[in-house]
Amino acid sequence: MDKMTFVLFGGTGDLAKRKIYPALYNLFIEGKLPESFSIIGLGRGQMTDEDFKERVKNSIHTFSRRMSKNDSTMERFLTFIRYSKLDAANKEDFHSLLKLVQDREKELNIPENRLFYLSVSPTFFETIAMNVKNSGLGTTKGWKRLIIEKPFGRDLESARSLNQNLSNAFAEEEIYRIDHYLGKPMVRNLETLEFANPVLQALWNNKFIANVQITASETVGVEQRAGYYDQAGALRDMFQNHMLQILMMTAMHAPKQTGENEIRAEKRKVLESLRPLEKNEIEKNVIRGQYDSGIGENENVPGYRDEPGVSEDSLTDTFIAARLQIDNPDWTGVPFYIRTGKKMKEKSTRIVVEFKANENEIYSDEDPNLLVIEINPNESVSLILNSKNPANGKMESINVDYASEKLDVPDGYELLIYDALRGDSRFFSHWDEVELAWEWVQPILEAFEENRIPLHKYAAGSNGPDAANLMLEEDGFKWWLDKPATEEKELVVQG
Ligand SMILES: NC(=O)C1=CN([C@@H]2O[C@H](COP(=O)(O)OP(=O)(O)OC[C@H]3O[C@@H](n4cnc5c(N)ncnc54)[C@H](OP(=O)(O)O)[C@@H]3O)[C@@H](O)[C@H]2O)C=CC1
Numbered sequence: 412m413d414k415m416t417f418v419l420f421g422g423t424g425d426l427a428k429r430k431i432y433p434a435l436y437n438l439f440i441e442g443k444l445p446e447s448f449s450i451i452g453l454g455r456g457q458m459t460d461e462d463f464k465e466r467v468k469n470s471i472h473t474f475s476r477r478m479s480k481n482d483s484t485m486e487r488f489l490t491f492i493r494y495s496k497l498d499a500a501n502k503e504d505f506h507s508l509l510k511l512v513q514d515r516e517k518e519l520n521i522p523e524n525r526l527f528y529l530s531v532s533p534t535f536f537e538t539i540a541m542n543v544k545n546s547g548l549g550t551t552k553g554w555k556r557l558i559i560e561k562p563f564g565r566d567l568e569s570a571r572s573l574n575q576n577l578s579n580a581f582a583e584e585e586i587y588r589i590d591h592y593l594g595k596p597m598v599r600n601l602e603t604l605e606f607a608n609p610v611l612q613a614l615w616n617n618k619f620i621a622n623v624q625i626t627a628s629e630t631v632g633v634e635q636r637a638g639y640y641d642q643a644g645a646l647r648d649m650f651q652n653h654m655l656q657i658l659m660m661t662a663m664h665a666p667k668q669t670g671e672n673e674i675r676a677e678k679r680k681v682l683e684s685l686r687p688l689e690k691n692e693i694e695k696n697v698i699r700g701q702y703d704s705g706i707g708e709n710e711n712v713p714g715y716r717d718e719p720g721v722s723e724d725s726l727t728d729t730f731i732a733a734r735l736q737i738d739n740p741d742w743t744g745v746p747f748y749i750r751t752g753k754k755m756k757e758k759s760t761r762i763v764v765e766f767k768a769n770e771n772e773i774y775s776d777e778d779p780n781l782l783v784i785e786i787n788p789n790e791s792v793s794l795i796l797n798s799k800n801p802a803n804g805k806m807e808s809i810n811v812d813y814a815s816e817k818l819d820v821p822d823g824y825e826l827l828i829y830d831a832l833r834g835d836s837r838f839f840s841h842w843d844e845v846e847l848a849w850e851w852v853q854p855i856l857e858a859f860e861e862n863r864i865p866l867h868k869y870a871a872g873s874n875g876p877d878a879a880n881l882m883l884e885e886d887g888f889k890w891w892l893d894k895p896a897t898e899e900k901e902l903v904v905q906g
């Protein structure tokens with residue numbers, strides 16, 4: 412890996428503390444960082460380097476998955492770190508930053524390879540990118556890269572405008588858009604599962620697959636993020652990015668090679684083939700929900716509108732389910748059902764592929780074969796087959812299971828930061844994907860904003876509104892593997 416400078420905007424923030432420093436430290440102890448590098452953390456307050464290093468050290472002690480047994484390893488890691496005060500709008504601060512970056516490059520004999528990580532509110536993205544350019548920080552004899560965190564805009568128009576402004580300072584191949592679902596090991600494994608197994612390859616199409624279900628359910632609610640979430644909702648927060656990324660990874664064709672351009676091209680084709688929803692089709696194909704009071708993880712929880720910071724007449728979606736159709740020769744006629752929601756029964760991100768029944772119906776009581784890919788919090792792959800029970804001769808479902816052991820696997824941020832440092836953008840969102848995803852979602856956003864489709868209430872601790880079940884029943888299907896919802900009678904209405 413090239414020697415480089417890692418400039419962290421938002422170096423005093425929560426993401427830096429919980430994810431970024433631990434990721435860098437783990438890469439360091441595994442020998443995955445170059446022999447010489449420079450990390451510069453930025454925040455608005457005045458702080459000495461020593462105080463800042465102490466914060467970094469504490470965050471590593473609290474959040475790192477591994478610690479070196481040797482204290483001197485930490486001390487050595489900290490020698491590469493410096494702090495600088497910076498306000499995104501203050502041009503002078505960028506000049507001071509440039510001087511610090513250059514001084515450290517000289518001191519540590521580092522070529523001008525600079526990675527700028529924007530772990531700050533998206534409202535600062537454009538200003539920072541412009542100031543990086545205008546200050547000279549972005550004029551390097553080596554490479555420069557930009558990492559940004561979602562959200563990338565709040566609708567099609569704002570996403571395009573953000574991209575236009577960023578592209579004045581960074582070329583597309585220099586921009587690494589993090590979608591942390593692409594850092595999840597099982598999502599990264601989808602490509603191998605689908606394309607390295609001729610058995611699955613042969614079945615991966617509309618001749619054998621009846622439907623595909625992608626679920627990301629969460630037990631948490633809006634927590635302390637009402638200010639952001641009430642303006643975003645599940646469609647923007649989860650669906651437009653994470654859920655559509657999983658869809659692309661599931662439905663893409665085998666690329667001719669595993670290079671980033673080939674994979675990206677295949678992913679893009681999936682979104683290009685997504686059938687757009689006309690205005691009058693949205694209500695039938697999209698279910699919008701919002702949680703009501705109910706039973707969360709063993710306790711009564713308030714409804715979304717009673718959460719601190721949420722307006723009492725909020726129409727924000729905390730649940731989305733949608734039926735999507737991919738119009739290409741492999742997938743025509745196979746519905747992809749996608750749902751995500753907060754305050755649901757279970758924390759689970761999974762893909763269920765339901766295979767078609769036997770055409771000749773020799774065994775009328777067979778259950779469909781299912782391929783279940785658990786992504787989070789458990790990681791497993793299982794195939795549910797029909798088999799005869801030797802004791803009673805009856806047919807029953809059996810699971811052919813693989814569950815990844817609780818190995819000491821790297822955190823997603825570790826994988827993604829490592830990729831970005833090596834210049835591998837395979838598991839980052841390309842602008843084409845972001846734009847196509849917004850294009851597909853835009854009419855739904857408008858339908859929500861104009862309140863043209865119902866907002867279904869669902870009890871906290873349930874599997875979402877009934878309307879989402881009915882959508883599958885209409886097609887003769889059901890959501891697989893839902894745990895039974897908490898009984899209504901157990902609910903104690905507060906107040
Ligand atoms: N936290 C998380 O788990 C996740 C966060 N994200 C995204 O990461 C980004 C950062 O989130 P998070 O760390 O939680 O946010 P925090 O609010 O914890 O931190 C914000 C950071 O931005 C800095 N900052 C604020 N105003 C300015 C300014 N005017 N100029 C320069 N720096 C400024 C703050 O510096 P200071 O306080 O020193 O002034 C602080 O370091 C956001 O885009 C968020 O959506 C994405 C996924 C998960």
Ligand SMILES: O=C1O[C@H](COP(=O)(O)O)[C@@H](O)[C@H](O)[C@H]1O
Nearest residue numbers: 591627629631648649653760787
């Ligand atoms: O990006 C986000 O993801 C989290 C869910 O992530 P997971 O890794 O726990 O599945 C979600 O809670 C949050 O609202 C959203 O912004």
